[in-house]
Amino acid sequence: MSKNAREQAVLGAVRERREKVNAAIDEDLPAQRPERLYEAARYLLEAGGKRLRPAVLLLTAEALADVEPGSTDYREFPDLTGGDVDVMSAAVSIEVIQSFTLIHDDIMDDDDLRRGVPAVHREYDTETAILAGDTLYSKAFEIMLQTGAPPERGMGAMQTLAETCTHICEGQALDVDFETRTDVLPDEYMEMVELKTAVLYAAAASIPAVLLGADDDTVEALYDYGVKAGQAFQIHDDVLDLTVPSEQLGKQRGSDLVEGKKTVISLHAAEHGVDVEDLLDADDPDEVTDADVEAAVEQLREVGSIEYARECADELVAEAKAHLDVLPDNEAHHRLEQVADYLVERGY
Amino acid sequence: MSKNAREQAVLGAVRERREKVNAAIDEDLPAQRPERLYEAARYLLEAGGKRLRPAVLLLTAEALADVEPGSTDYREFPDLTGGDVDVMSAAVSIEVIQSFTLIHDDIMDDDDLRRGVPAVHREYDTETAILAGDTLYSKAFEIMLQTGAPPERGMGAMQTLAETCTHICEGQALDVDFETRTDVLPDEYMEMVELKTAVLYAAAASIPAVLLGADDDTVEALYDYGVKAGQAFQIHDDVLDLTVPSEQLGKQRGSDLVEGKKTVISLHAAEHGVDVEDLLDADDPDEVTDADVEAAVEQLREVGSIEYARECADELVAEAKAHLDVLPDNEAHHRLEQVADYLVERGY
Incomplete structure (x- = not known):
């Protein structure tokens, strides 16, 4: 299947679930008193987001239960032992956690924009x-309890x-610690990415297996799928931060470089003689122009750092997909493979 | 029993458990990587604290299981159905939640001092x-899971x-919302106190009943004990904020008045014609002197607001103690009654 056809298949699968996920968010996390608190809590969730992690969770449930994707009520989803489970609550819970982390991360990083708002x-x-x-x-814990x-x-x-x-x-x-360190090792970076980003994909892929009553080996393999896919996602995100226009990113392009964030790209470049700290010499992402970023990216490209990051991401995706062997051979399984591909092919 | 003897009995019971609770905190929340993160997370827990809520939780377990207080291993505590449960983990979990809320509250209120550090x-x-x-x-959720x-x-x-x-x-x-409102009703204030402060006492008193397998009526009565005792605790705290020297409080005396916090005292005073907002005219608690606070308190005393708050707290304590009737008549039960009394008699 071509990259484009694959992307369409994934985006279609994500979109089909997004509406149901959004309706479920409104059910499980309604606007309520105190109004201003819940308005603020729901603000980013309402501002958009692809609902990728909920889609991964629901697709994993569908692959495990061996049902036709989209055919089954997620609130009364057949488990592997003849009962039923509300897997949609689990999907909402994961998205709510994601939203909580974005809100607190933006305070800590003092970022002004998120999802274009x-x-x-x-x-x-x-x-x-x-x-x-x-x-x-x-609330995420309350929702996961139901x-x-x-x-x-x-x-x-x-x-x-x-x-x-x-x-x-x-x-x-x-x-945060890495921002002020110059001796970060690649393995340390990969551990950080696993902890910061990938574990939420791992939770999304493994929790449905736990809830449906799958065996431990299956739970573990799906967890590992999420870790590898999530690490690939983050590395690709680091690439996008440098290569995609600000309007499309929903935040200032090149902000990672300005903030001194360590990425696979910056670590590779530093190893190959680039003075990474001086690539974008500004205190605030708003101070740099697109031309500044373009010049910095050109230097990174020349020493092969962007290409290196892409290769790392591709390798991780291959590992991620191999872990899906524990699933029955069905359409949802195939979609989860495509999701892993999509994570490193998406344009933003 | 005299107030003094009662206080000694409670403080003795709390102290006897504190050392075990502190050892359990070190076991369940050890210093680990990333060092700075866990140092900061453990900082307030290490700075002190009476461990009142864990003591309430452990005493409730002892009252329910009808064992001699202090005689039983909290990690393998007999439940009501012939099994055993680690109630100490639950006690640690509650204290960890308390510590998390203090850290975030201090950021939100921009308070400089806590527990004297x-x-x-x-x-x-x-x-x-x-x-x-x-x-x-x-971590509190992880610990409660064990x-x-x-x-x-x-x-x-x-x-x-x-x-x-x-x-x-x-x-x-x-x-926070009440700080900028002038039309807060007493019932709204009591609801706020229940939500902000009392529910954690309610959790401390009811969770051991859940874990040991008590019936729903018992769980509910103990929850209500915690709510009433916790509301009394908060009202007494509001009195202490005005009447106890800063060194003893571990923070600036009168800070609630400066910050415009609504309390039973300020609501009563406003109802009786005191211009509460101008009682302490400063932008920051550090700007007021002890003499300023003393003059403000004198005005509140004159219209009976301090005395009124004390009466409210006493009534709540009486209600709290009545809910303990679901417990067997034993020493731990008696100690929980004394704890409720202590919450509104303590000097800081």
Whole structure:
């Protein structure tokens, strides 16, 4: 299948689920009192987002249950032992966690834009943004508790969710720590990416297996699929930050370089003699022009750093797809392979 | 029993448990990588704290299981159906949540001091403090997952924990909202206090009942004990903020008045003609002297507002103690009654 046909297939699958996910978000996280708090908490969720992680979760459930994609009620989804489970709640929970992390990350990184709209701490204020994130945090746990799965599986899902949140915090701490370090090793970077970004994909892919009653090997393989796909996603994100126009990114292009973020690209470039810290000499992403970014990217391209990052991402995608062998051979399984490809082929 | 003897009995019971709780915190939340993150997360827990909520949780377990207080291993605590449960993990979880809320509250209120040491966002920085709070948040859920209780009880405890966290956020949002409102009603204030402060006592008192397998009526009564005792605690805290020297409080005396916080005291005073907003005319708690605070308190005393708050707190304590009737008549039960009394008698 061509890259373009694959992208269309993935985007179609994501889109088909997005409307249902959005309706479920409104059901599970309604606007309520105190109004301003829940408005702020729902603000980014309402601003858009592809709902990629919920789509991965729902597709994994469909692959495991061996049902035709899109044919089955996600709120009463057949498990592997003759019962049914609300996998949609799990999908909403993962998206709510994602939204909480974006709100707090934007405060910490002092980013102004997200999804093309002001970050929550800009639209409201820092206090409200902290509290909105904290509210989403516990709401995600409440929502994950309502899957109706047998309690031992419910506890398993809660365990994965809690550990995932801890890992995201640890990853974010490492990311901040790396900004002021010049001796970051590639392995350290990959660990940081696993913790900060990939574990949420791993949770999205493995939690449905836990909830539906799959065996431990299946749960573990799907977790590993998520880790590898998530690492590939982050590396591709780092590429996009440098190569996609700001309007399309929904935030200032090149902001990672200005903020001194370590990426596969910057680590490779530094190893190959590029003075990465002086590539974009500004204190704030708003101070750099597109021409500045273009000149910096040209230098990175010349030493092969952009190409190197693409190769890393491709390798991770191949590893991710291999882990899907535990799934039955069906359409949803095939779609999950394409999702992994899409994560490193998407234009933004 | 005299007030003094009662206080000694409570403080003795709290102290006896504190050392075990502190050791359990070190076990369940060890210093680990990334070092700076976990240092910041553990900073307030290490700075002190009475461990009142863990003590309430452990005493409730002891009262329910009808064992001699202090005689039983909290990690392998006898439940009501012949099994055993690690109630200490639940106690640690509650204290970790308390610590997370203090860290984020101090950022939101821009308070400099806590427990006599710099607030986390002062000792470290705001970014680290946000992240340290977020880490404690998920760690509390991880720790609550390790009680070893039967899964359906474990899920019940997780449900209470998640709802409690959501309520705390809602209460904090109302508290902030009230600062700029002049039409706050007493019932709204009491609801805010229930959400912001009391639910964590309610969780501490009811979660052991869930974990040990008590019936729903018992769980509910203990929850209500916690709510009433917690509301009384907060009202007494509001009195202490005005009447106790800064060194003893561990923060600037009178800070609530400067920040425009609504309390039972300020609501009563406003109703009785006091211009509460001008009582302490400063933008920052550091700008007021002890003499300023003393003059303000004198005005509040004259219209009976301080006395009124004390009466409210006493009534709530009486209601709290009545809910303990579901417990067997034993020493731990008696100690929980004394704890409620202590919450409104303590000097700081």
